[in-house]
Amino acid sequence: MPSTRKPPVPVSGIVYGEIIYWGTCLSALLVLFGTIKSFLETNSAVSVNYLLDAVLSGKSVETIWLSSKLQQVPNTSIYLATWTSGESLTVIGIAMGVLTVIPAIFLSAIYLWRSNNHIFAIVALISGLLTMVAPSGLISP
Amino acid sequence: MVGYRSGVETMSWTKRLPELQFLILCTLCCYAFLELFITPNQLSGFSGISGIDLILTSFLLSVLVAIVSVIAGVGGGVIFTPLMLAFTSIDTLIIRSTGLVVAMFSGLVATGPFMRKGLADIKLVFLGALPILIGGFGGSLAAIYLSQHLGETGDSLVRLMLGVLLMGIAVVFVLGGAATEYPKHSERSKLAIMLKLRHMYWEDSLQKPVKYKVHNVRTAIFLLFIVGFTGGFFGLGGGWAVVPVLNLVMSVPLKVSAATSGVLLAMGNSAAIWPYINVGALIGVVAAPWMLGQIIGGIMGAHILASIKAAFVRKVLIVMLFATSIKLTARGIEGLFGISIPII
Numbered sequence: 183m184p185s186t187r188k189p190p191v192p193v194s195g196i197v198y199g200e201i202i203y204w205g206t207c208l209s210a211l212l213v214l215f216g217t218i219k220s221f222l223e224t225n226s227a228v229s230v231n232y233l234l235d236a237v238l239s240g241k242s243v244e245t246i247w248l249s250s251k252l253q254q255v256p257n258t259s260i261y262l263a264t265w266t267s268g269e270s271l272t273v274i275g276i277a278m279g280v281l282t283v284i285p286a287i288f289l290s291a292i293y294l295w296r297s298n299n300h301i302f303a304i305v306a307l308i309s310g311l312l313t314m315v316a317p318s319g320l321i322s323p
Numbered sequence: 324m325v326g327y328r329s330g331v332e333t334m335s336w337t338k339r340l341p342e343l344q345f346l347i348l349c350t351l352c353c354y355a356f357l358e359l360f361i362t363p364n365q366l367s368g369f370s371g372i373s374g375i376d377l378i379l380t381s382f383l384l385s386v387l388v389a390i391v392s393v394i395a396g397v398g399g400g401v402i403f404t405p406l407m408l409a410f411t412s413i414d415t416l417i418i419r420s421t422g423l424v425v426a427m428f429s430g431l432v433a434t435g436p437f438m439r440k441g442l443a444d445i446k447l448v449f450l451g452a453l454p455i456l457i458g459g460f461g462g463s464l465a466a467i468y469l470s471q472h473l474g475e476t477g478d479s480l481v482r483l484m485l486g487v488l489l490m491g492i493a494v495v496f497v498l499g500g501a502a503t504e505y506p507k508h509s510e511r512s513k514l515a516i517m518l519k520l521r522h523m524y525w526e527d528s529l530q531k532p533v534k535y536k537v538h539n540v541r542t543a544i545f546l547l548f549i550v551g552f553t554g555g556f557f558g559l560g561g562g563w564a565v566v567p568v569l570n571l572v573m574s575v576p577l578k579v580s581a582a583t584s585g586v587l588l589a590m591g592n593s594a595a596i597w598p599y600i601n602v603g604a605l606i607g608v609v610a611a612p613w614m615l616g617q618i619i620g621g622i623m624g625a626h627i628l629a630s631i632k633a634a635f636v637r638k639v640l641i642v643m644l645f646a647t648s649i650k651l652t653a654r655g656i657e658g659l660f661g662i663s664i665p666i667i
Contacts, residue, residue, distance in 0.1 A: 186531050188441075188525045192445050194445050195438040195443065195444075195448075196439060199437065199443075206431045207342055210350075211349060213607075213614060214350060216607060216611065217353065217378070218357065222361070231366070233609070235366055237414070238411075238413065239412075240411075240413060240414065241414065243604045257600070258600065268607075272610075273600065273607040275611075276424060276611070280596055280597075281593075283431075283593040287590070290445065290449075294449075301518060302446050306449045306452075309449060309456055309590070312460070316460055317600070317601075321460075321464065
C-alpha cells in the first residue's frame with residue numbers, strides 16, 4: 183500500500199532556509215532605516231538629490247562618484263568606513279541580505295555531512311568559499 | 324515557467340507570517356513619513372518631481388514588476404533590466420546591478436518557506452549552485468570589463484545582445500507549453516545514480532508524497548553555467564531558464580523545479596552582485612525601493628495568483644518582451660553603427 187505520510191524535510195534545507203529568511207527580513211529593515219537617514223542628512227558626503235540627479239541624467243558610475251563630495255569610487259571598505267551615512271547604510275543593508283547566504287551555506291554543509299551526503303557537503307563548502315571570495319574584490323576585471 | 328506559477332501557489336504561508344506583515348507596515352510607514360515630513364528637492368530636468376516621488380514611484384513599480392513576474396512565472400530581472408535599458412539613459416552598470424537585486428530578493432525571502440515545506444531540493448540547490456555561482460560571477464566581471472574598455476560601444480553591444488536574447492526568451496514563452504507536472508524518464512545517468520539524486524515531496528493537491536529521480540546531470544550543469552553567465556552579464560537573474568532546465572532536462576517535477584529555481588538563483592546571484600558593488604555601480608538609494616518592492620510585491624503576487632487569469636498576464640508579458648526587444652535592438656544598432664531608427 184502506498185504511503186500517505188508526509189516525507190521528512192531535510193534539516194540541512196531548513197537550516198539554510200531559516201538563516202536566509204530572517205537575514206533578508208533584517209536587512210530589509212536596515213535598508214529602510216538607511217533610506218530615511220539618506221533623506222534626513224543635510225551635510226552628507228553623498229547627497230541623495232545629487233545621486234538621483236546624476237543617475238537620471240545618464241552619467242557614468244565613475245563620473246557620478248568622482249564628481250561627488252566623496253571624490254572616489256566607493257568599494258566595500260569605503261562603505262564600511264562611512265557606515266554612518268544613509269547611502270552606506272542602505273548598501274550595507276542590501277549587502278547584508280546577500281551575505282546571509284554564506285553562514286547558511288556553511289551550516290547547511292555541516293548537516294549535509296552529518297546526514298552522510300558528503301559530496302554535497304563538499305560542494306556546499308566550495309560554493310560558500312566562492313561566495314566569500316566575491317565580496318573581497320580579490321578577483322576583479 | 325508554468326510550474327513556477329504552481330510552485331508559488333503554495334505560498335499562502337505569507338498569511339501566517341507576522342514578520343512579513345510587520346515589514347510591509349514598516350515600509351509603508353517609511354515612505355509615508357518621507358512624503359509627508361521631508362521637504363522635497365526638485366530633480367533637475369524633471370519639473371514637479373522630487374527625489375522622494377522618484378523613490379516612491381520606483382517602489383510602486385517594483386511591487387508591480389514583482390506581482391507580474393510571480394503571476395507570469397519569471398524572475399523580476401527579466402522585466403526590470405530590459406525595460407530600463409531600452410527606455411532610460413541610466414548607466415547600464417547601474418541598471419544591471421539593480422537588476423540583480425530585483426532578480427534575487429524575492430527568491431531570498433521565499434527560501435525559508437520553500438525549504439520548510441520541503442519543496443526546494445537542497446541537493447539540487449547545491450548541485451546547481453556551483454555552475455550558477457561561477458557563471459554569474461564570470462558574467463558580471465565580463466560586463467564590467469566590457470563597460471570599462473569599450474564605453475559607449477560596449478553599452479550599445481549589450482543592448483543589441485540583450486535585444487536578441489529577449490526575442491529568444493519571448494519565443495520560448497510562446498512555445499512554453501512543453502513543461503510537464505511530473506516528468507517521466509526511462510534511463511538515469513550514472514552520475515545521478517552515484518550522487519543518489521532522488522527525492523520525495525508532499526504534493527498537497529494529490530494529498531500524497533511524490534517521488535522523483537533526477538536525469539541528465541552533466542547537460543544540466545553546463546546549461547546552468549550558461550544561465551548563470553547571462554544572468555550576471557545582463558543583470559537578468561535567470562528565473563526564465565532555470566525552471567525549464569530542471570523540469571525538461573533533469574525531469575524534476577514542476578513544483579519542485581519552481582521552488583528550487585528561486586532558491587538556486589538567490590544563491591547564484593549573491594556572488595554576481597559583488598563585482599558591481601566593488602565598482603560603485605550599486606547605488607543604494609536607487610536599489611533600495613526596488614529591493615523592498617520585490618519582497619512585498621512577491622508576497623502580494625502570490626496572493627493575487629489564486630484569483631487572476633494568469634494566461635492574460637503572460638500574454639501581456641510576451642507582448643512587452645517583444646516590444647522591449649525591438650527597442651533594445653534598435654538602440655543597440657543606433658549606437659554601434661550611427662544609424663537613426665525612428666522607434667519610440
